Amino acid sequence: MKGLLPDLYRRQIHKSLISKWRKESPDKYTGYELNDNIEELYELMKKISEDQRLLRTIRAFYRVNKTLKDIIGIGSDYIKRIKEFKFQIIETVQRNKKTIGIKRGIKLFGISPSTYRIWAMESYFRCGQSLAKLCSSAYPQQLTVKEVHKIHRILSNPDYAHWPIISVAYYGMREGILKAHPNTWYKYARLMKLKRKRFRKPKKEYDDGLRAKAPDEKWHADITEFKTADGRTSYIYLVMDNFSRYITSWRIADKVCAKVRIETFEETIINAGITPNQKEKTELIVDGGTENNNKEVTTLLQKYPVDKLVALKDILKSNSMIESLNKLIKYNYLYPRNIHDQEELVKIMRKIVVPDYNDKRPSGQLFGLTPAEAYGRKTANFKKIREKMIEAHHKRVSYNQTHACLGCPFGCKQN
Template sequence: MRNYQQYSTSIKVYYSLGVEKTMIDKTIREQIPYSTSKAWKSYADKPVIGLEFEKDLPKNLKELEVLYHPAVKIPKDVFVACMQLVILLSNVIGKQQFQKTIRNNKDQFINFIEQYSEIFSCDTFAQILNISTKTLYNWKQQVKFKCEASALLKCVKRHPNQATIHEVQIIKERLTNTDFGHWGIHSIWAQAFKEGVTNLSKQAWYHYNKLLVFRKYSKKGRKPPNADPLRAEKMNQIWHADITVFKTLDGIKHYIYTVMDNYSRYILSWRIERIVSAKIRLETIQEAIQNAFNGQSFSDLQLVTDGGPENDNQTLKSFMNLNHASIHHDIALRTIQQSNSMMEAFYHITKYRCLYLQKIRDYDHLFNVFQDWILEYNYKKPHHALGIYTPAEILNGSNKHEKYDGRMNQAGIERRAFNKNANCTAKCH
């Protein structure tokens, strides 16, 4: 019985496409009977099932012939290695980070693509970089046509929702103002919004600062809370008390006592002393009660402290027992699950936005600096948890949950109309 030779499907495809001399080695071609190869070549004229899937193969026939020509073997290997390197970098760095890097350096990539536009199409580059052709086209428009009517140099008619140059200039002026160098971006935005200087959202300020880098800031990780944070529903429902230590240039340690209202973040009382004392702690609490209630009766006030010796002692226990109907004391992470983080956050901001920025010589210097800081904190600097308001404004009845969607939406309508009517001569739209 005669044994028939079996051949790879790829060999049959090469013969049917007429590229056998380029794709198949001569020694193999000589082993194939003429009648067999002739039958393969005639596949295109016969109703062979599945032959239609071959229709895409001839599209780049010339490129295939050049790529697999022996004379370009080394360049072909280099090209393959480069493509493998691109894939490797994308996998190692991560697709999102890889694309972010390309986006941040799109000018260089677009200029490179333009340089080799006769060799590679935008579609090819988009496939290599694993991004959409539409995205690549938009980048190309942004790089080729710098719109002078836009702070981002993006066509204002194609992108009418972007902030105007005037609006971005306000962001720049405020964020680079040294008088607000110790304020966070939220506080600066809130002050500008409250003054009517800007109608952009807080998120827009962060967005444009990220793109144009008016002010640098580092991202920090955040430890997830062990329990839901304490949040009061009204004034004088929950108070926080704590102390922190600060050493002046004369080498002396000073202990800063403060009492804060949870709802408004208002500092109700403060003292700076050289010792840790239960007596001083109690005096600051009594002072806060006087400042908040002015001799009037009150009830159900929750005081939260940590378990430090100035807080967990017989002096405070006796006071709480005498006033149990008015105030009760909870120790963070002991009698309640929550921490005293609100007070700790205040001290962190106080030190890194104020005290550490100055060379504080002694007690008197520290007292004056801290006194000015409390005035600024309570009355001037909008708090990130209070919308556009300061603690004092919340204390006086302002609504920290107030919404400004109407004002921002109207500003957005006017901004789009302004951008669409911009006097732009670039023909990128």
């Protein structure tokens, strides 16, 4: 029993009980070995408390470790999450730089020295009056307050809720509302936590699709179903131009038939100005449905230089471009609305969907042009766009450098 209990406890135990324990097997009693561990831990803590330098170092590592755990614990995407806590990281490294050093501190967080310097500057010039949390005088490239309000207003506008942010950004540049790069729009939308709501389905993997070099070089045709609130299924017939993504013709019917399909083909051919004697041929990509592959369709197309190709049969490529258009129309325009019947569906397609998609909504794939503009062979003037953005940048810097933040602690002066 000697050495198994502290002397203070041993003196309080009766001699007869101690004599009895000595005669018993030591295996009968468990847990006595913890006494050695406790005494060892106590001595270690006593030595640490006496060494102030060692105590500060341990506290510093504890703070860094706790900060890191708080960040990692929020989500698995470490790189993305760590940026959200950059000011907290800078504060932790600065508080403990005398004990563990800055180099070792940033290494613990897994950030580079250049990133640390940028974050340290942003931390120093932190400003609660700016959405970007940075002093506008020290960082004059950021958007002005008025420009931020414009982004918030247009992204919150229900008229553009079905547009992606890149389309809204190009629309803002085209209309002179705000001249800023689409990436800037994404940044401030993220800062303001403005998200585009979408009805999403599992993504399909597509190979690189067919790409035309000019309008009316390749067309795509397809039919998609849409069920209205009255339980009735309508069939939306679409024909689109490959080069411009322009909807050249559309119809809505109660059933799938060759008659309606021919109407859309004929309308597309006439609107494109294609004549029977024209030398340049146009490819019409369709699927294997009977509405596309019948004598009536063949008779019509034989009159014109239009070659009908069945996707994944006559060519190895799919009809993915118009399938994407089907999804865009239904999930961005139709599903968010409570469409009662087919009559209302036709009205919405004619007055809202087709005009908005063809003539108003800028496309990121077309570098800010609308499908109608691209179909009309208009090209994006990148030089002019660049000049306008540079001009807006200079005005932004000038404004931020001459307009103070409210209660700015960095000596900004109102001119």
